[in-house]
Amino acid sequence: MEGELDRTLRAHGHRVTQPRRAVWRALQAGSGHRTVDEIATSVAAIGDEIDTASLYRTLALFEELGLARVSRLGDRDAGRWELAHPDEHFHLVCQQCGDVDHHVGTLVAQIREHVEGDHGFAADQIELVVNGRCAGCQQAAVS
Amino acid sequence: MEGELDRTLRAHGHRVTQPRRAVWRALQAGSGHRTVDEIATSVAAIGDEIDTASLYRTLALFEELGLARVSRLGDRDAGRWELAHPDEHFHLVCQQCGDVDHHVGTLVAQIREHVEGDHGFAADQIELVVNGRCAGCQQAAVS
DNA sequence: GTGGCTGCAAACATTTTGCATAACT
DNA sequence: AGTTATGCAAAATGTTTGCAGCCAC
DSSP: OTHHHHHHHHHTTOOOOHHHHHHHHHHHHSOSOEEHHHHHHHHHHTTOOOOHHHHHHHHHHHHHTTSEEEEOOSSSSOOEEEEOOSSOEEEEEETTTOOEEEEESSHHHHHHHHHHHHHOOEEEEEEEEEEEEOHHHHHHHHO | OTHHHHHHHHHTTOOOOHHHHHHHHHHHHSOSOEEHHHHHHHHHHTTOOOOHHHHHHHHHHHHHTTSEEEEOOSSSSOOEEEEOOSSOEEEEEETTTOOEEEEESSHHHHHHHHHHHHHOOEEEEEEEEEEEEOHHHHHHHHO
């Protein structure tokens, strides 16, 4: 469904270009939580090409339009991008296998209620990152 | 109490040096959530001096020893360091005034239970960053 | 045709690393 | 004395910016 990108871009007076479409498709393809580098590779795999600078600009635009989201997972390295989904979610980062799991649940809604109720804080975006060891790696450690 | 630093360092076979003491004192001084640059300035203010590379190495060591913690607050820029406190806590980042509030509560413990119970995930460190507008800025917007 | 968008290259900021010297134990 | 930690400089990494030409509108 290419419609959403085109519609959103035009609605805000931005142009629909080949690079933007390519990035959009690349984001759809993968399973989220990709670095800029990975997205560039993904774009290349589709047969397109995009310059790093343009990629950053495109992602920044997507974020501004609410089409994508970036999160810096607790650790050191680079920002990771994913398509924006309506549901609130949180990340489980396994320190051992490096896997990043993506969970949707009521947890984030509970957090929102808590900070709004107890602290009078208008929560806009909630980023929850849990570092630890996933179920698989715990088993592996025992065996 | 300078004892904690000395004790912890020696307990792990590390040396007690002037730069390490200076960084430790600088961390005690400020109110947490400082960038490497700010810590360096803080060290200089005490009358000491430390090279950036050493500062990074020192902070990495402190983290390894459980004396300090780093967090990349959702946004763009650099990592922010603070002393490790036993209590779990979370951050409220106001997008308007830029203030970073630091809250302790049962919330983080609840999160831990949730991911361990429902997802079999052994939570090691939980980083919760809430972006939004603080109570003060909400009032300011109304008036 | 025109102004926004892209690609290229260079700048920037943050963090890491190699190595000779200094300092803790 | 024997190492470990430091400072300096240089590199690595991730991201941003200036600008001439191109392309969607």
